[in-house]
Amino acid sequence: MTEAPLLSVRHLSVDFIMQDGQMGHALEDVSFDVFHGQTLGLVGESGCGKTTTLMAIMRLLPANARITTGQVLYNGQDLLSLSERQMRDFRWKEMSIVFQGAMNALNPVMRIDEQIGEAILLHHLMTRSQAARRVGELMEMVGIPRERAGQYPHEYSGGMRQRAMIALALACAPSLLFADEPTTALDVMIQAQVLELLKQIQEKLGLAIVLVTHDLGVVAEVCDSVAVMYGGKVVESGSADSIYNAPQHPYTERLLQSFPDLNRPAGSLVSIPGTPPRVTELPPGCRFEPRCNKRIEICATTAPVMLETSSGHRAACHLCQGPAARF
Amino acid sequence: MPTPESAPVLEVSRLVKSFAMRQSLLAALQRKPALEIRAVDDVSFTLHRGEVLALVGESGCGKTTIARTLIGLEEPTSGEIRFSGEIVSAQVRRARAGLLSLDSGEVGTHEHMTMPHMSLKRLRQHAQMIFQDPYESLNPRATVFDIVAEPLHVHGIARQRQERLERVRRALEDAGLRPAESFFPRYPHELSGGQRQRVVIAGAMVLKPELLLADEPVSMLDVSIRAEILNLLSELRRQRGISILFITHDLGTVSHFADRIAVMYLGRLVESGATGDVLQRPQHPYTRALLSVVPVANPRLRRERVILQGETPNAADIPAGCRFHPRCPVVMERCRHEDPPYASVGTRHMAACWLLEGPRR
Numbered sequence: 001m002t003e004a005p006l007l008s009v010r011h012l013s014v015d016f017i018m019q020d021g022q023m024g025h026a027l028e029d030v031s032f033d034v035f036h037g038q039t040l041g042l043v044g045e046s047g048c049g050k051t052t053t054l055m056a057i058m059r060l061l062p063a064n065a066r067i068t069t070g071q072v073l074y075n076g077q078d079l080l081s082l083s084e085r086q087m088r089d090f091r092w093k094e095m096s097i098v099f100q101g102a103m104n105a106l107n108p109v110m111r112i113d114e115q116i117g118e119a120i121l122l123h124h125l126m127t128r129s130q131a132a133r134r135v136g137e138l139m140e141m142v143g144i145p146r147e148r149a150g151q152y153p154h155e156y157s158g159g160m161r162q163r164a165m166i167a168l169a170l171a172c173a174p175s176l177l178f179a180d181e182p183t184t185a186l187d188v189m190i191q192a193q194v195l196e197l198l199k200q201i202q203e204k205l206g207l208a209i210v211l212v213t214h215d216l217g218v219v220a221e222v223c224d225s226v227a228v229m230y231g232g233k234v235v236e237s238g239s240a241d242s243i244y245n246a247p248q249h250p251y252t253e254r255l256l257q258s259f260p261d262l263n264r265p266a267g268s269l270v271s272i273p274g275t276p277p278r279v280t281e282l283p284p285g286c287r288f289e290p291r292c293n294k295r296i297e298i299c300a301t302t303a304p305v306m307l308e309t310s311s312g313h314r315a316a317c318h319l320c321q322g323p324a325a326r327f
Numbered sequence: 328m329p330t331p332e333s334a335p336v337l338e339v340s341r342l343v344k345s346f347a348m349r350q351s352l353l354a355a356l357q358r359k360p361a362l363e364i365r366a367v368d369d370v371s372f373t374l375h376r377g378e379v380l381a382l383v384g385e386s387g388c389g390k391t392t393i394a395r396t397l398i399g400l401e402e403p404t405s406g407e408i409r410f411s412g413e414i415v416s417a418q419v420r421r422a423r424a425g426l427l428s429l430d431s432g433e434v435g436t437h438e439h440m441t442m443p444h445m446s447l448k449r450l451r452q453h454a455q456m457i458f459q460d461p462y463e464s465l466n467p468r469a470t471v472f473d474i475v476a477e478p479l480h481v482h483g484i485a486r487q488r489q490e491r492l493e494r495v496r497r498a499l500e501d502a503g504l505r506p507a508e509s510f511f512p513r514y515p516h517e518l519s520g521g522q523r524q525r526v527v528i529a530g531a532m533v534l535k536p537e538l539l540l541a542d543e544p545v546s547m548l549d550v551s552i553r554a555e556i557l558n559l560l561s562e563l564r565r566q567r568g569i570s571i572l573f574i575t576h577d578l579g580t581v582s583h584f585a586d587r588i589a590v591m592y593l594g595r596l597v598e599s600g601a602t603g604d605v606l607q608r609p610q611h612p613y614t615r616a617l618l619s620v621v622p623v624a625n626p627r628l629r630r631e632r633v634i635l636q637g638e639t640p641n642a643a644d645i646p647a648g649c650r651f652h653p654r655c656p657v658v659m660e661r662c663r664h665e666d667p668p669y670a671s672v673g674t675r676h677m678a679a680c681w682l683l684e685g686p687r688r
Contacts, residue, residue, distance in 0.1 A: 045549045045550075045551055045552075046520075046549050157638055158386075159638060187385045187386050187576045188385075188576055188577055188578070188617065188620050188621060188622075189385055189616070189617065189620055189634070189635055190385075190638065191620070191622075192620035192632055192634045193634055193636075196632075196634055214549050214550055215550065215622065216550065216622075216624045217579065217621070217622020217623060217624050218622055220622060220623060220624050220625055220626045220628075220629070221622050221623075221626075221629060223626075240626045241626050241627065244624065244625045244626055244627070245625065245627065254551070255550065255551060256624055258550055258551045258553070258554040259550055259579075259624040260553075260554070260557070260579045260580045260582060260583050261579065261582075261623065261624055262578065262579055262582050262606060262618070262621055262623065269553075269554035269557055269558055269583055270554060271551060271552070271554035271555040271558060272551040272554075273555075275519050275521070
């Protein structure tokens with residue numbers, strides 16, 4: 001890929017000050033690229049920093065969080081250096097987000113078409129009738145029947161609400177869409193419908209999508225490239241094909257083996273014993289060391305650096321070989 | 328491996344559960360008949376000792392209602408549930424009162440007056456349910472010990488302190504929480520999602536049940552923890568010969584440990600058979616569609632998916648003919664008018680579709 005990325009995240013670190021005054025390192029040295037018209041999957045277990053990464057990029061972190069280092073380059077411009085006012089112009093028009101839990105992200109006392117119309121009117125100089133026309137287009141694009149546009153969220157099923165959320169995110173025609181667990185809690189068939197919808201919209205509008213999920217199956221269905229996160233760091237990244245067929249990091253490997261697969265013969269599933277580290281109690285060496293089945297002595301004391309194991313494929317593990325990755 | 332010859336733990340025959348819909352005052356005053364929702368419509372299956380049966384279907388297909396009816400949280404509208412050969416007593420009571428009409432159309436026959444039956448309380452000693460959400464199914468103000476010991480208390484088992492301690496310890500260890508003593512004083516909020524679900528399982532196992540009804544026990548958990556819980560359930564089955572009714576919408580998770588699969592659509596079983604048969608040779612178009620959308624964790628294996636449009640129709644308004652016909656990709660004229668009976672398509676493998684050849688029943 002020789003074209004310039006739409007979004008480049010570089011060495012992004014975020015600290016949280018916890019209620020008891022402790023410092024938590026939620027993100028450390030996170031770097032990745034997102035290209036025009038492509039989908040990046042950001043994968044990891046709960047608490048690994050996926051959502052924090054999105055919030056840091058959008059600059060929507062809670063008050064007790066602080067970005068300590070890093071750059072977020074959008075078309076070459078560093079979003080972290082913008083004023084709040086300038087940032088507001090970026091959100092929704094350039095990048096928008098489909099939040100986790102479509103049940104709670106919509107306003108329950110406002111009609112769906114009003115909610116979408118409100119977002120449009122806030123960001124564009126447009127008359128009400130123009131906005132209403134735009135709402136109609138968006139509803140059609142996401143497959144909500146016209147007669148249901150004027151209903152309230154509680155009248156929608158889970159799948160319909162997720163469609164409404166997508167329409168809301170697309171209201172101001174962004175170039176980049178973040179989708180935070182868009183299909184979690186949906187049935188497989190509705191999940192397939194939503195993923196298909198995202199793909200169609202991407203093709204039609206040339207959107208770049210960052211899909212945040214813990215579901216490796218969903219990522220395999222739709223993503224071009226993948227970044228695997230663990231304990232606030234990216235531990236491996238590369239094309240979807242190389243991540244799935246030649247995983248380098250033991251964490252990625254185990255995660256893939258723990259995914260139930262119809263095509264694999266029945267037998268015991270591999271699980272990863274233990275739980276991910278808390279942000280206030282990170283292990284000193286590699287963060288995955290306490291749960292790793294391939295750990296060696298050095299892992300307990302020294303954090304591995306990101307290596308370029310093959311062209312475009314990077315992993316941070318002492319067992320991997322290759323030149324240090326450059327960002 | 329369980330054999331069909333082994334004694335069935337659970338026999339469900341022609342189970343129907345319908346709910347009356349709330350009526351508007353006007354409709355009630357006009358004495359319009361209340362609409363009813365047929366959540367479970369004529370479902371029959373058998374579960375043998377040590378067998379895992381997966382009940383698969385989308386939200387609203389009635390799979391949770393079946394589990395709730397089996398454990399006596401709902402009363403069946405008609406049909407029969409037998410546990411270890413004994414009919415579950417709420418039905419006997421109703422039959423005696425002449426309220427329950429049986430398949431034959433008879434009510435409260437002599438047979439029902441003399442039939443061996445089981446009270447709900449005794450049933451629950453032998454059949455326990457594991458609910459979906461370990462964040463909501465545990466009392467936040469009770470310690471792990473109290474949560475796991477409560478069923479013993481309710482059933483008046485292991486009244487002596489030492490004995491009770493021992494039972495709780497065993498149950499926690501069986502559920503993979505070791506050392507058990509260190510979990511006794513903890514509260515649910517101190518535990519991870521996986522640990523909570525283990526506490527739920529320990530609370531079910533402490534009564535040494537023969538049957539577990541597991542309602543989406545892993546769908547709220549992270550992928551890496553799902554595998555642990557599924558392995559734990561397999562282990563319990565292998566060591567204890569426990570039978571499991573595993574309820575899920577995800578065919579991917581059942582492929583590894585269910586012996587048989589029953590696919591449900593809008594209150595009815597549309598296909599059932601051995602796991603290998605259903606996954607390798609799915610017969611019903613709905614099963615095929617469901618299988619085609621199971622995510623596969625490899626981009627090289629992306630394949631043609633049959634994405635059904637729309638959502639499962641409302642159970643208050645079940646389509647005429649085959650209930651799947653409005654969404655069926657291979658619908659024929661006949662499907663719109665006639666409900667297909669089950670066709671036998673292999674050993675203990677059957678499906679309800681007009682396209683299938685085979686002896687019908």
